[in-house]
Structures are given as structure tokens and as C-alpha cells.
Amino acid sequence: MDSLITHSPALIVALPLVAAFAIPLISRAGYRVSNTFNLVIFSLIAFLVAILAVDVHSVGIRVYTFGATAAELALPGGYTVPVRIMFEVDGMSIFMGIIITTVTLAALIYSLHFLKGRTGQARFYSLMMLLYAGMMGLAFTGDMFNLFVFLEIASIAGAGLAAYRTNMADAVEGGFKYIVISAISALLVLFAIGILYAQYNVLSIAALAHYMQYTTLDMMALGLLGGAFVMKLAGVPLHMWAPDTYTVAPAGTTPMILAASYTSMYALYRMTFTLYGVHIDTTAIGWIVIIVGVLSMFIGVMMAVHQTDIKRMMAYHAISQGGYMLLGVGVGLAVLADPVALANYGRDAINGGIFHIINHVFYKALLFMTAEAIFFRIGTRDTNKMGGLARNMKWTAIFYIIGALAISGIPPLNGFASKLLIYETVLKFNPVLSVIAMFVSLVTLASFAKVFYSAFTGPEMPAYKEVREVPKSMIIGMSILAACVIFFGIFPGLVVDTIVAPATNALINQASYINAVMGAVP
């Protein structure tokens, strides 16, 4: 058991790769066999994630050095620089791991029925596993160049999935937009890595943070990294790809591409908190993050209100909700250097921002899945053409209501819990920002209520009389997420204490991240 925990960081990334490579071979024996294989492997991975999470929360940061003579041996004997690639799993990494694993599990189950009778199933599942592996690697890695590699894996797999329905022109265009944006942002990241490597001749994040001199070149690298990751997480003003890509991605994979965006957000936090930390002017950086957040919040929701395409509307709301996370963490970042304010409200603000990631991924994934369920049955995403669907699609309607109430921050669902944390703490920092956040939340509620009335209630459209409820696998996929949404809403304190607070501590406590690798080096 001990050695299983020791090796679990590597296995969590390696097993989905094995599955992805093997699926094209195994699917020769029939899709039923390969789907079973896929689910078995994935449940094994989920089990590994669970035991690793327990271990990280009780013991602390786990370092895994690839190819060394022992997993914990980060530095070669008697040497002051790490040479090999290493994974560093701390509270924040495992927090992302929990989000990604849950969403992928729901998406895999949801997709089972969606793909029935379609071509390219084997490759579709293969890409899903690769996307999962890319996101997990991105969350776990402790090495800059490795981060770039996993970023590329996640974006290429995401783009391939987004363009899956090649018979629709906008699907391919959405995928193309996604891959161009991803390629450019990945190359910017690589340029920044080159700049950092040129000065310190190390690639490990911990070692870079240890040796960092905060020269002007480092600031340039931070600018490149920040721009690249803001582009990837769809923050205004670099958000233009998100609505197109989220709208066209096929059922089940939209939540995963959404999770991939937030993995980029994790990378942004990792850079600002862990790589640079308190030694730079965190107030200025924090304000930049806050401004991007507020702009995303406001512009996202304003664009969402008048959309008639249901998924496009949800995509704009995703941009807007991303703003909440940036706002919360930005406030924490702005007061990072001030211990009093940090203890007073900064820590809770980061808690709120990070808690909102998991809440948002769950309820927005649920909403995307209901939208896809509607599209699956009636073949349109235009809200004006829908009506009276609640009669025949009861489960979908219920799940939609749960998601819509959660996103609007209505108690007792999970959106309320994290938004309340953000409102309270931001109020202490700057009341204006808090008011904007509440206003955006109201508009969100209005926008979702409008869609609910036009799509689910009202007179039954004659064309949709024969519409049936979606198949079982889709309902199971959605109910996993709905259960999480309700559970997180009822016990927010429990969730914050068990998984969110360790993540916040991991972000704030830069020294422990560095010590896990560079412990013995002065």
C-alpha cells in the first residue's frame, strides 16, 4: 500500500496514457469491450487519486522524481540543483485532480450513449483519456518544461474533440480557433521558460523559485506567462475563442474542455504564488488579476444576456464566472505581503476563489450536459425554437433547475456558498467590487430564468410531442454532478475544511513547496 501511494502520482498520469494507446487496439474486439476496459482503468485511476488525496492532506507535499534511484530523491547526491523531472503534489494540485477526475468520470459515462452508432468512437475515447492525462500532468508537474508539454497534450486533445462533429462547419471552426489560441499561448510559455532557463539553468519550479533574483527579465517572463495563461483561461480581453469552442464541443467533452481552462488558471496561480511569490510587487499583480476578473465578470454576463443559442449563453456565463475566481484570488494576491490583512480576509478570499472553481466546474458541467441533452433530442440549440420540454424531459429539466439556481448563487446550492465567501471578503477589501459581483449574479439569475421559461415551460410545441427523455447513461452522468452540487451546497464548511483550505495553504505557503525539493540547500 505504501509503495502504491509512493508511485501513485506517476501511475495517475501513466495509466490513462496506457488506456489511450491501447483503446485503438482493443476496440477491434468491439466497442463494448473497449468501453468496459476504459471504465475499469478509469475507476482504478479514480481510486489512486482518492488515496493520494488522503495522503497529501494528512502527510503533506509528495515529491516524485522520475528515473531517480528513489522517488523522494529530488536532488542528485550532494548536488544543489535538481536534474530530473519531478512531480510535486500539494494541496492545490490534488484539489485540481479531484475536480478533473470527477468531471471526467461524469463525462465518460455521459458519452457512452451519445456515441452509440457514430463513427470514430475508439479515437474519441482515446482523446478523452489523453485530455485527462494532460490535465492531470499539468496539475501535478513540478517542472516548467514538463508543464508546457502537458499543456500542449491537453490543448491538442481538446481541439480534436471540439471539432468531432465535422459535418458542421462551426464545429471545425471552433476547434481551429481553440488550437490556434492554444498553440500561440503555449509558444509564449515556452519563450518564458527559455528566458528563465537562460538565467538560472534549472527547469524545476521549486529550484527556480529558490534561485530567483527577480530581475527585469524575470518580470518579462512573468508577463509572457500571465498573458499566455489568461488567453488559455478565457479571461477578457482574450476570451474570444471560448464561446465558439464551448458551443460546438460534443456532449460530455465540453465540461472537460472547461476543466482544461481552469487547469490553465491553476497554472497561472502556480506561477504567481509559487514561482514568484511575495518577493515581487504582489499588490500590482493582484490588481491586474482583479481587473481581468471584474472585466470578465461584467462583459461575460452582458454578452450572455442576449444570446439565443443555449450553449453559447452558457459559455459566456462561464467566462463571467471565471471572473469571480480571479476576483477572489486576486484580492488574496493583492494582500499577500500584508500578514494582518491576509489573516483578516485575504485567506478567505482565496478560499472563496478556489472553492468557486470546483463549484463552477460542477454546475456548469451539469448545465452544459443538459444543453447537450436537449440538442441530442431535438437537434437545435436555439432557445426560441424550444418550448414545453419539461413535460417529456423531466430529469433534464430538474437538472437544469439545479444548475441554474446554483450558478445564480441561490441557497442552499453550492454556488451560494462560494459566492458568499467572495462577497464578504471582497467587501472588506473594496466595497465597489463586491457590489459589481452581486449585480452580475442578479443578471445571471435573470438570464437563466429566461431560458428556463422559454425552453422548458410554456405550451408544448407540436414538433416535440414525441420527444423522449435522454438515455440512462446521460442521466447517470448528470446525476453524479447534481449530487455533488447539492452536497457541496449543504455542507460547504466541510468541503472548505477538507479540500479547499489545504489548497489555499499550499498556494500561500511558498516556502514549503520549495523546501520539499530544495530542503537541504541553503
Added chain:
Amino acid sequence: MRKVVGLILLLVVVAFLVWGVLPPTMHDFGYPPSDMDDYIIENAQEETGSNNVVTSVVFDYRLLDTLGEATILFTAVTGVLLLLRTLKRREESS
């Protein structure tokens, strides 16, 4: 309007990059710092048994990157074959 903004952004980025790589900010070309690389050059033969140090970096010290790179190639091939597949008639109409 968009063009003007684009042009200003372009000039700023290029000016930053050019200023960044010139000698006072960047190290002199040909004289890089080399802590990690010296370790690898000295110990690669003994630790990995390979004469080609670049190969021992690619397949031993940074094997995970290579695995990722192979994975990316696999992903792209999978993506290309997925997108270029011949659709069934039923799918095309939906």
C-alpha cells in the same frame, strides 16, 4: 482601429523582446550558466550508459517529456484520423 491597436501591441512586444535579449539583460551568447548541464555532461555516461548526452537527456533524465512528446504525436495522429474519418450517411444529416 483594430489595426492601430494591433500595431502598437506588436511594437511593444517586439521592443520588449529585443531589449530583453541584448547583452546587459541577457547573458553573453556563448557563455551560459551551466550548473545542471555540467552535472549531466559529467555523469551521463556512467548513469545511463549512453555516449550521446542529448539522447541520455531525452530518454533518461527527461524521459517524461519524451513520453509526453510521443503522446502529443499520438494525440495529433488520433485527432487527424478522427477528423478525416468518413462519416456515415445518418450522421451527416443530423
Added chain:
Amino acid sequence: MLSKIVRTVANQLILFILIFGLYIIAHGHLTPGGGFQGGAVIVSGVVMLLVAFSSKELKKSLRERFLSIMESTGALILIGLALAGIGTVFAYNFLVGTSIFGRIPPTGPNPGDIWTGGVIPLMNLAVGIKVIAGLSAVVLAMALFVNGEEVEE
């Protein structure tokens, strides 16, 4: 399809390209090169065949299904070799010092010994297989698609 001269020359030349590519793959741990580079050389030969013959003609001898299986196999061998070291640590070079590719060369300049490198030559081979199959499949599928032929799943 190009003229008979081109086709005949391409038929002869592919052998040399194959040998050169395999040489680069096999000597990856001794001389410049390796799996990726050698694989790319061989794929350039495949592209030459694609230009000389048509994609329809080439498809008769080089099926996408076969290429897909070959690529998966190469990738599985690569990750399998990495996983095999998990007795120590994932990606550990477990063959150094054993009887398979296990000799350790003398430190400093030496003439080179093919039987060194541990898992590195094997991994070069796996990557070579993968790159050949993967890039050939991409090129072939693109040519087929552009010419309006059916692409196998």
C-alpha cells in the same frame, strides 16, 4: 501518378532511405540521431512514394488500420519500458549494468559500443516505430481525404 521513370527510381530509392533511417534509429545512443529523426527520414521516403504513386495505389500496400495498430504498439512499448522501471521509480533506466544493452562505456571520449545505453536503444526503436506509423498515417489520410477517397476509421 507520375511517369514510369520516377516510379522505378522511387521503388529503388526507398530501400536506401529505409536503411539510412534504420541506421539513424539504431545508433541513436552513439551518434547524432534517434527515434524521432530516423523515423522522420523514413516517413520522407513514404512521402516520396505518395508523390510517385497516387494515394489510391499506395493504400493497397499501406493500410491506415495497419498503421494505427503499429503506432499503438510503438507507444505501448515505450510506456511499457518506462513502467517496467517502477520497481525502483517510474522511468528508471533498469537495464544499465545488466546483460541486455547494459555495458557502461568508459568515461570520456571513446569509439562507441552498440551494446550500451540500457533501455535507450529499445526506446529509440519504439519511438521510431511510432513516428513512422503515425506520420505516415497522417500524410496518407490527408492525401486520401483531399482526393475524395474514403478514409478508414
Added chain:
Amino acid sequence: MEHIPLNFPFLAAALLAGVAFYIIIFKRNLIKLIMGVALLASAVNLFLVALGYRAGGNAPIYTDVPEGPMVLPVPQALTLTSIVINVAVLALMLTMVVHIYRHTGDIDSEKSRRLKG
């Protein structure tokens, strides 16, 4: 060539990146956009591989190497990885452009509603 003035290789990489950004921002043809991304990739690769150069260094391969210092091996390995990654990205991009051309009969980004901006 003991000392190259003005860090010329780095400067070339930066200027190449500038040209690439120009193409990406201002060109409307999708094939040209892809060429811009490829050029940006080349610029970054040039930058990375130039970082590893040591004055008067040999290739870091011990097989019959002459006396003298060796250039740094890690940047070469990173560049190799990055080249393969970019090949993969370009293949996927070109596939998508082929599809877009099939659907719209055009590869001008301004003529397609979704690709604007």
C-alpha cells in the same frame, strides 16, 4: 568567433518572433496564419537552441569527440521535443483548414462569421 556582438542569435530569434506576431495579427488567410504560428515556433526553437551554445564547444556526444568544452545538452533536448510538438500541432491545424475549406469554400478568416476576431 570568440565573441559574437549584440547577442546576434538571440536578436534574430526576437525579430523572427516579431515577424511571426505581425503575420498572426494582420493576415487574414488561414494558411498564412498557420505559417505565422510555424514561424513563431521556429523563433522559439532558435532561441532555445541558441541558449545552449558554449563558445568553441563540441556536440555533447562522447563518440570520438575531440578535446574541448561541450555545448549544453538540455536545450537541444528541449528543442527536439518542441519541434515534434509543433509538427503535431501543424498537422492538426492543416486538417482543420482542409475541413473549413470544404465547408465554406474559402480560407479567408473575415468571410467566416465565427473566425472573426
